[in-house]
Amino acid sequence: MQAATTTINLRRRGRVAAWWRVMRQRPSAFFGVVVIAVFVITAVFAPWVAPYPPNDRSGTPFESPSRAHLLGTNDIGEDVLSDLIYASRVSILVGVVAAAFITIAGLLIGILAGYFRGALDEVLMRVTDVIIALPRLPLMLVMAAYLGAGTGTIIFVIAVVGWPSLARQVRSQVLSVRESTFVEAARATGAGSGRIMVRSILPAIAGIVIANGVMEIMFAILTEAGLSFLGLGDPTHQSWGVMLYFAQAQGAFLRGAWWWIFPPGVCIALFCLACNFIGTSINDLFGLRLGRR
Amino acid sequence: MNEPGPILRVDDVYKWFPIKSQGFRNREAHFVHSVDGVSLEIQLGETIGIVGESGSGKTTLARLIMRLEDPTKGKIFFNDTDITKLNGRQMKPLRRKMQMIFQDPYGALDPRKTVYALLTEPLQVHKLLTERGARLQRVQECLALVELPATEAFLNRVPDELSGGERQRVGIARALVLDPELVVADEPVSMLDASVKAGVADLLVSLKERIGLTYVFITHELALAYQLCDRIAVMYLGRIVEIGSAEVVVRSPLHEYSRLLMDAIPPPHPDPEWGTSIPERGELPFFLEPPAGCRFHPRCPAAQAICETDDPSLVEVGDGHFVACHFGSTKGTQR
Amino acid sequence: MTCSGSDSGGADMPLLVVDTLRAYYRTSGATVRAVDGVTFSVEAGQSLGVAGESGCGKSTLALSLMRLLKGGEVVAGSINLDGLSLLEMSAKDFNRVRWEKLAFVPQAAMDGLDPVYSIGDQIVEAILAHRKMSKADAWKRAETLLQQVDINPARARDYPHQLSGGMRQRAMIAMALALDPQMIIADEPTTALDVITQAQVLKLLRRIQRELGIAIIFISHDLSTLAQACDRVMIMYAGKVVEMADAAALFAEPVHPYTRALLLSFPDIDRKMPTRALRGAPPDLSQAFAGCRFSPRCPEATEQCLQEEPQMMTVSPGHEVSCHLQRQAP
Numbered sequence: 001m002q003a004a005t006t007t008i009n010l011r012r013r014g015r016v017a018a019w020w021r022v023m024r025q026r027p028s029a030f031f032g033v034v035v036i037a038v039f040v041i042t043a044v045f046a047p048w049v050a051p052y053p054p055n056d057r058s059g060t061p062f063e064s065p066s067r068a069h070l071l072g073t074n075d076i077g078e079d080v081l082s083d084l085i086y087a088s089r090v091s092i093l094v095g096v097v098a099a100a101f102i103t104i105a106g107l108l109i110g111i112l113a114g115y116f117r118g119a120l121d122e123v124l125m126r127v128t129d130v131i132i133a134l135p136r137l138p139l140m141l142v143m144a145a146y147l148g149a150g151t152g153t154i155i156f157v158i159a160v161v162g163w164p165s166l167a168r169q170v171r172s173q174v175l176s177v178r179e180s181t182f183v184e185a186a187r188a189t190g191a192g193s194g195r196i197m198v199r200s201i202l203p204a205i206a207g208i209v210i211a212n213g214v215m216e217i218m219f220a221i222l223t224e225a226g227l228s229f230l231g232l233g234d235p236t237h238q239s240w241g242v243m244l245y246f247a248q249a250q251g252a253f254l255r256g257a258w259w260w261i262f263p264p265g266v267c268i269a270l271f272c273l274a275c276n277f278i279g280t281s282i283n284d285l286f287g288l289r290l291g292r293r
Numbered sequence: 294m295n296e297p298g299p300i301l302r303v304d305d306v307y308k309w310f311p312i313k314s315q316g317f318r319n320r321e322a323h324f325v326h327s328v329d330g331v332s333l334e335i336q337l338g339e340t341i342g343i344v345g346e347s348g349s350g351k352t353t354l355a356r357l358i359m360r361l362e363d364p365t366k367g368k369i370f371f372n373d374t375d376i377t378k379l380n381g382r383q384m385k386p387l388r389r390k391m392q393m394i395f396q397d398p399y400g401a402l403d404p405r406k407t408v409y410a411l412l413t414e415p416l417q418v419h420k421l422l423t424e425r426g427a428r429l430q431r432v433q434e435c436l437a438l439v440e441l442p443a444t445e446a447f448l449n450r451v452p453d454e455l456s457g458g459e460r461q462r463v464g465i466a467r468a469l470v471l472d473p474e475l476v477v478a479d480e481p482v483s484m485l486d487a488s489v490k491a492g493v494a495d496l497l498v499s500l501k502e503r504i505g506l507t508y509v510f511i512t513h514e515l516a517l518a519y520q521l522c523d524r525i526a527v528m529y530l531g532r533i534v535e536i537g538s539a540e541v542v543v544r545s546p547l548h549e550y551s552r553l554l555m556d557a558i559p560p561p562h563p564d565p566e567w568g569t570s571i572p573e574r575g576e577l578p579f580f581l582e583p584p585a586g587c588r589f590h591p592r593c594p595a596a597q598a599i600c601e602t603d604d605p606s607l608v609e610v611g612d613g614h615f616v617a618c619h620f621g622s623t624k625g626t627q628r
Numbered sequence: 629m630t631c632s633g634s635d636s637g638g639a640d641m642p643l644l645v646v647d648t649l650r651a652y653y654r655t656s657g658a659t660v661r662a663v664d665g666v667t668f669s670v671e672a673g674q675s676l677g678v679a680g681e682s683g684c685g686k687s688t689l690a691l692s693l694m695r696l697l698k699g700g701e702v703v704a705g706s707i708n709l710d711g712l713s714l715l716e717m718s719a720k721d722f723n724r725v726r727w728e729k730l731a732f733v734p735q736a737a738m739d740g741l742d743p744v745y746s747i748g749d750q751i752v753e754a755i756l757a758h759r760k761m762s763k764a765d766a767w768k769r770a771e772t773l774l775q776q777v778d779i780n781p782a783r784a785r786d787y788p789h790q791l792s793g794g795m796r797q798r799a800m801i802a803m804a805l806a807l808d809p810q811m812i813i814a815d816e817p818t819t820a821l822d823v824i825t826q827a828q829v830l831k832l833l834r835r836i837q838r839e840l841g842i843a844i845i846f847i848s849h850d851l852s853t854l855a856q857a858c859d860r861v862m863i864m865y866a867g868k869v870v871e872m873a874d875a876a877a878l879f880a881e882p883v884h885p886y887t888r889a890l891l892l893s894f895p896d897i898d899r900k901m902p903t904r905a906l907r908g909a910p911p912d913l914s915q916a917f918a919g920c921r922f923s924p925r926c927p928e929a930t931e932q933c934l935q936e937e938p939q940m941m942t943v944s945p946g947h948e949v950s951c952h953l954q955r956q957a958p
Contacts (some may be wrong), residue, residue: 182403185401190384204405346822488889488890489681514823564853564855568856573778
């Protein structure tokens with residue numbers, strides 16, 4: 001047989017094109033991407049975007065919005081807008097890191113339990129069941145109280161409470177995929193467990209995991225906001241939740257200082273909404289590829 | 294003068310699947326006797342057909358041969374090596390030599406892999422042909438063997454973009470990539486459309502002649518087995534009830550079940566005689582444990598007293614022709 | 629004993645007349661002409677086999693007759709059952725036709741049984757949906773029906789999973805018989821069954837036709853089964869009828885090149901000749917094509933075939949073909 005003709009391009013075109021098509025069909029996804037992009041860019045370039053450096057008492061306390069302070073000032077005269085921008089860094093960081101932990105832990109445990117079954121599955125699932133059975137908020141509060149307030153604690157606590165649900169979902173997907181004929185075909189060829197898990201099963205569940213990962217970011221940010229509002233956040237590195245904590249603690253609600261209360265809340269809501277839209281569109285994207293014909 | 298032994302030897306193999314007992318009352322374990330004492334020898338280069346209906350155990354037998362299941366009892370020898378005693382790592386080099394073609398063209402291919410990825414996977418698993426371009430060349434050779442184009446466009450397609458016949462051909466190509474000695478084909482055409490079926494069946498015939506493979510061909514279609522195979526074994530409820538050359542089993546079947554199978558095949562033209570010997574009721578029963586005596590006797594038109602108590606074993610009645618029936622040698626009607 | 633088309637004397641008009649039926653699936657961008665001008669008729673008590681590859685439109689035809697088409701619609705043509713125009717009646721009126729005059733056994737019917745109800749209950753449900761009678765009477769009727777399809781009536785209380793595939797299929801046929809229909813449409817009733825079970829179901833359908841006088845439209849891609857179970861056979865390709873004749877005539881002297889090729893692609897146990905596969909693939913039904921739809925694959929195609937669509941013509945009594953290469957009988 002002759003050797004291959006010139007160059008055969010074996011890369012499969014169309015992944016980016018597929019994404020673009022989804023974007024156009026679902027304006028919500030597009031909206032989501034834009035919003036996230038804006039937030040992330042602002043967070044990264046905070047020092048250049050924020051009008052005032054952090055912790056700079058540039059104004060009088062509880063000033064309502066003006067040209068100098070677009071979102072007014074807080075109880076000690078710091079610019080709310082600048083605070084907001086710097087706080088986005090913390091919130092987004094917590095969200096992404098916690099979601100990453102959840103995804104990795106959930107994925108690992110779910111695949112191992114689902115693929116190997118038997119004793120390993122039993123043990124892992126019992127641990128999972130226990131954590132799921134415990135009420136989330138009290139569990140998080142107790143752990144945080146024990147570990148002490150702070151950003152690291154919050155990330156840890158969110159991760160511990162979040163992975164079991166993903167592990168369960170991953171496991172059930174793995175259970176069904178491993179019965180597929182093509183997985184058996186791989187075994188018949190001589191592929192070992194590791195190879196099958198990585199090359200055959202992982203791609204099959206990737207869509208769910210990624211979509212879930214995006215939703216976990218949303219879950220993490222909301223939880224972080226809640227925990228911080230309850231006072232478990234780090235006062236020196238304010239997140240949106242901590243801002244709300246201070247707003248409440250320092251009487252913004254009583255004073256009607258809406259410029260301090262709404263912005264953090266709106267940011268949280270917007271970011272989470274964007275995550276939600278993107279997550280749903282990812283689900284569709286993967287569903288799209290598998291469901292053709 | 295040392296004749297090479299059979300490439301595959303199945304030695305009194307049993308596979309029983311446990312049924313979960315219902316609740317606390319039924320403590321006894323029940324089993325489905327999927328394969329219930331099968332012995333078989335396959336010579337290098339021959340094509341043997343295993344024919345039976347659903348529930349006969351033929352697919353389980355195929356999976357046992359491929360070591361996708363472990364037998365409950367019995368041994369299987371591949372080239373004189375007892376594969377039932379090997380662990381995963383020891384099995385791996387042997388798996389290069391025996392490959393399988395699956396029944397379902399829609400499920401047998403990973404929907405996320407391109408044709409190229411699907412065909413190179415076996416090579417990757419066994420770390421073969423690592424020189425530049427060698428894998429691509431092998432893939433192209435195999436695609437040519439199954440009469441598919443080896444163009445860039447085709448290599449980049451995913452299973453979704455292939456027709457049923459094309460998918461099955463890719464499945465066949467994948468089985469050939471490692472240049473195996475034995476190919477087990479589990480109902481390779483039963484899920485294909487009528488006219489596509491013929492094309493793929495023809496392909497299997499021509500491959501057999503061109504490459505000289507040893508085939509185990511599992512099917513419920515006797516006509517197809519007749520076309521493709523040198524020898525045919527008829528299975529019923531986990532046992533081989535008749536085995537012999539294709540010509541003999543089809544033209545002068547001796548076991549009543551084989552005859553029933555033959556009679557049931559509708560010919561491709563109206564035949565007023567067809568179907569007269571098929572009983573209205575009676576079908577493969579849901580037995581947990583097989584009945585006493587001959588397992589076919591409840592449905593057998595020629596059953597006698599002895600059939601209810603004694604289980605007949607395979608007995609040679611002609612040249613290489615074996616039947617498991619008390620009256621096997623006394624019948625002999627030609628078709 | 630072969631039954632020819634119209635040996636049932638008295639019927640002046642055929643029971644079912646389908647005239648130039650067109651059913652299309654319209655999606656954004658493309659229109660798939662799944663059934664594209666199909667004309668045929670079925671006499672009372674006669675069985676008609678509809679054969680063709682997947683995608684030829686036979687299932688769409690069945691769904692159109694039952695007005696069960698989803699995602700597509702009938703755009704032209706007429707369907708007349710016993711004088712009633714099926715397409716023109718209201719949905720409410722058609723509900724009375726459906727199951728009482730015209731029953732349906734869909735594809736993979738045996739998987740369509742509800743797993744949480746016994747088969748007896750499901751048959752009773754079908755009966756009570758159309759007739760007023762006491763549950764006890766309906767149950768008795770269900771038992772009678774099961775007996776008619778060779779299922780032990782004592783098994784009426786069994787659940788679908790307790791029955792084998794063949795028995796479930798027969799239970800579905802019993803359900804179709806529940807209201808004494810004039811015609812049953814069976815879509816691939818034996819496809820997933822083992823050969824012996826298939827033979828039993830084929831014999832059952834034949835018996836139902838002969839003993840109860842019910843007309844049957846039998847859809848299958850397996851010509852051999854149609855050969856045994858049908859009086860007349862109709863071959864479809866790409867949404868059109870290419871040949872239609874009495875079973876004996878069609879199999880003895882197939883005229884259309886597609887029919888001939890299709891017959892050759894079936895393994896015949898009586899000849900060890902290798903089968904000859906059809907080359908090429910069925911056409912894309914969303915693309916319009918001026919000529920004969922089979923011409924791109926036809927070994928005998930002429931220029932005319934590629935450009936002009938052939939009309940149905942009678943080549944001998946009861947035998948119609950749609951092909952330029954044939955001569956119309958005088």
